[in-house]
Amino acid sequence: MVVLDTCAIIEACKTSPSFSPRTFKQMEAGAYLLSISFAEIACKVKLGKLEMDTSTRTLYNEFSQIETVQIINISVDEWLDSIELHWPENKDPADRIITAFAAKKQLSIVTSDKRIKQFYKKVIW
Numbered sequence: 001m002v003v004l005d006t007c008a009i010i011e012a013c014k015t016s017p018s019f020s021p022r023t024f025k026q027m028e029a030g031a032y033l034l035s036i037s038f039a040e041i042a043c044k045v046k047l048g049k050l051e052m053d054t055s056t057r058t059l060y061n062e063f064s065q066i067e068t069v070q071i072i073n074i075s076v077d078e079w080l081d082s083i084e085l086h087w088p089e090n091k092d093p094a095d096r097i098i099t100a101f102a103a104k105k106q107l108s109i110v111t112s113d114k115r116i117k118q119f120y121k122k123v124i125w
Contacts, residue, residue: 001030003102005111006037006094023110023124030068034101040094090115
């Protein structure tokens with residue numbers, strides 16, 4: 001299992017995603033997607049910072065149908081884990097919650113985010 005950062009979810013929607021073969025294999029074996037990523041995508045679309053060929057709700061429904069994907073609805077435990085994460089340089093709630101979740105589960109994060117890469121060593125792309 002791996003945890004997909006928001007940018008990885010967006011990349012996975014492309015016709016030819018740029019993931020390495022190793023990352024593709026790990027993603028196919030199983031992936032966690034956190035609900036905050038869908039909120040982040042919806043906000044970016046609404047603000048005109050991201051164009052998608054489908055609505056965020058449809059995207060969520062499509063990912064929900066994939067057997068090897070588990071969508072995690074963020075609970076108080078995940079929020080508190082993200083707040084307790086010692087990472088004062090990054091206040092982005094999505095980055096923090098995704099990273100805290102991966103750290104707690106000891107999983108790799110699929111991301112191209114440089115701030116996450118600098119903080120969390122188990123990053124793949």
